[in-house]
Amino acid sequence: MLSLCLTLAIAFATVVVVEWISRGSLADIPEYLTSPIKPGLTTIGLLLLVILGLDGIFGRAHLSVLVVAPLVVIPALVSNEKQHYLSDPLYPSDILFARQIVELMPVMVRERPLTAVAIVAGLLVAIAGLVYLWRYGWSHAGRLSRRARTLRLSICLPLFAVFVSQMDAQQYSWLREKLRIIPIVWDQKENYSYNGFIIAFSLNLPMAHLKAPAGYNHDALDAIPARNYSYLAGPREKPDVIMLMSESFWDPTRLSNIRLSPDPLPNIRAAQSGHVFSPEFGGMTANVEFEALTGFSNAFLPYGSIPYQQYVRHQVPSLATFFRGEGYAARAIHPFEGWFWNRNEVYKDFGFEEFRTEETLPAMDKRGLFASDDSMMKEIMREGDAMDRPFFFFGVTLQGHGPYEAHRYAQNTVAVEGNLPDADRETLATYAQGVREADESLKMLMDWASKRNRETIIVLWGDHLPPLGTVYPDTGYMPEQVATRKASLDVMKREHETPLVIWSSKKGVRKDIGTISPALLPYNLLKTAGFEHPFYTGFLGRVQKKYNIVDRYQLATRDSQTFPDWGRDDRQLDPLIRDYRYLQYDMMFGHQYGLGRFFPSHAWLTGQST
DSSP, X not given: OHHHHHHHHHHHHHHHHHHHHHHTOSTTHHHHHHOTTSTHHHHHHHHHHHHHHHHHHHTBTTTTHHHHHHHHHHHHHHHHHHHHHHSSOOOGGGGGGHHHHHHTHHHHHHHSHHHHHHHHHHHHHHHHHHHHHHHHHHHHSOBOOHHHHHHHHHHHHHHHHHHHHTOOTTSOOHHHHHTTOOOOTTOHHHHHHHHHHHHHHHHTGGGGOOOOOTTOSHHHHHTSOOOOOTTSOOOSSOOEEEEEEETTOOOGGGSTTOEEESOSOHHHHHHXXXXXXXXXXXXXXXXHHHHHHHSOOGGGSOTTOOHHHHTOOSOOOOHHHHHHHTTOEEEEEOSSOTTGGGHHHHHXXXXXXXXXXXXXXXXXXXXXXXXXXXHHHHHHHHHHHTOSSOEEEEEEOOTTOSOOOTTSSSOOOSEEESSOOHHHHHHHHHHHHHHHXXXXXXXXXXXXXXXXXXXXXXXXXXXXXXXXXXXXXXXXXXXXXXXXXXXXXXXXXXXHEEEEEEEETTTEEOOOOEEXXXXXXXXXXXXXXXXXXXXXXXXXXXXXXXXXXXXXXEEEOTTOOEEETTTSOGGGOOHHHHHHHHHHHHHHTSOOTTHHHHOHHHHHHTTOOO
16 A cells, blocks of 8 residues: 555656646646646546556566656656747657757757757766666565566556547547546647646547548549639640748748848848748748648648658649649759658659759758758759750748857848847847848849740748747747747737748739638649649639638638637538548548549549549
């Protein structure tokens, strides 16, 4: 009995520490642990089962604490740090991002060297301490009798297996309800706040498994109206198309209580068509890219998922396959390593004929550790001049990547005026200089395109707002360092809009597009180029006519009418959004019933046409 009480005390203390670390405060913990409607006691019971079960396996009392405590405390620490930069807590899918973090370590170390040294030293001390404690515990912990081990395993393992079986948030569970666990998958901040870090993280473990939406079948896909554009020709002369996603590109003159002189983006301001409503903030570039290239939406995927790393495992329709069906060359360009975000494999599945990375590109000038936009634009121009047929180039720039360390540039030519701490001023000056150079690089590309005989269409937008840290709260632009995930439309636009340019060398700027989700970029691009397509202009055209923002928290119309929490009840789902979700599921996970009708060029290229 004494041993059980001690184990219970250890489980209780571990939960308190994990919640304190992950929340960054002790304020909400008493309510979480004592409220009859929250699963605090369930979490303690779960840890108790794990500790007792592992003790049974090891054959020594309380030794498993040295395994369990690091496994829950370290992720809680990582979650707390992540929320400072990207607003979201830690998800199981973030493990897939580990290699990217390691690759960007040199930048982080250079920005905060003392912090990096302290972290490394702390890790070494912690590892040495754990090794010592394990060896000490193994030789001094009380041995469990065979009967005690059998009792622990026979009780704990079945109960733990029952708990694991109830973690699929897509299935109703009477037992989960009685344990006060409520999967709030549509609002992960609330999910982690209500259920606690350990339970919420567990609920997100099955997120890679996606079930068919209710009503999905062959008849449902056949019922979606689709115009047949096969009899329509494209433009008389096919234009070249350059689509550019500019890393962390945003308008810093929007910041409150400061002034930038001169205007760092005069050329983009003159050519601006509207804004892109980014579903991300400060990172997760690949999720924005996924929408822009496919016309599909992250709103129909589990919160926290990364399609490039979890779901794109076979050929998926994209703008690349569309343009190849029209006789174009389709090439992707990114001056970084090809494995990053799994782009090497994803671009093959999207139908790109070639992906040019830093391994195959000529040496480029750098801004800090990253290739300059100027060098990338010159490479695009060089490759464009060498093409003898129409081309579709998709490029992802890198210069704007954070962190925005002081002295990245030899000279900052944009003055920051206003009352700001020195650290904020340096961060903002570095970022603004990058914006000015990105603006000048686009002007160079547009000047080149204007002199070409063939019409050239350029689309450029920012993937998300930059991670400027304390600049946002210190200027009063946002209350926190990271953007809000769920708020009124005005607040969400303020914290998620990035500039959008859609420009033709023959027709000029495509004006008054408004604010659109990245998934609607294919529609606006192909309409500008003079193409029609059953999905990209047909179906997405119907979507944009009704909704210009498709976000997992709210739908929004051009006149700012909003429909918050639209996905909570399938019975109330707008048939247009329901059909959108059906089409996306059908192409990514289903039987591709609609392939021939909605993606004829993809069906032809992949040999699936009928």
